[in-house]
Amino acid sequence: DIQMTQSPSSLSASVGDRVIITCRASQTINSYLNWYQQKPGKAPQLLIYAASSLQSGVPSRFSGSGSGTDFTLTINSLQPDDFATYFCQQSYSIPYTFGQGTELEIK
């Protein structure tokens, strides 16, 4: 199975900050990388697919980059609604594994 490792596991930031979350795959996954946001008690929501494509309806302050084994999710100008947990997921091969999550908290 492909292991996905996110860093950091948790992050404190303020409204208006720029934050970067990284995700590393245990082997190359080309651009088969998705990002999801999850709020407490809710289902995950897709933010980014194919490493850098913004899902319809997702604010443009979210962006993704990377290919191969190293990927980043960048959130520009944090908004109060962005404080949540973020997961990466590889869709290169089954099983479609997820990272352990990055909890973004208000400083």
Added chain:
Amino acid sequence: QVQLVQSGAEVKKPGASVKVSCKASGYTFTSNDINWVRQATGQGLEWMGWMNPNSGNTGYAQKFQGRVTMTKNTSISTAYMELSSLTSEDTAVYYCARGWQWLTYWYFDLWGRGTLVSVSS
């Protein structure tokens, strides 16, 4: 409205089985795979498997092979996930999620609200 509506919470005893349903509406049920993902309290997301509602073909994570069965009833646009031989380790929220393909890329663009399955003696 495009949505996946899941069945309600379940409480089961160790050794029992549970069957969770996921009803699709607002889109053509047979056009997209349904995936199942679970999440133990405070933990990460774990992909369990997929089912093609058109063909009925399935693929399961090795961890769940022999214990999980994914089926469908096309006439009511509903997918099912049955997990047997439950232990306390299976206590989690179970999500169904629609698989979407763009070129060769797959992702989960629509999720159900989740079904809490609690396993306790």
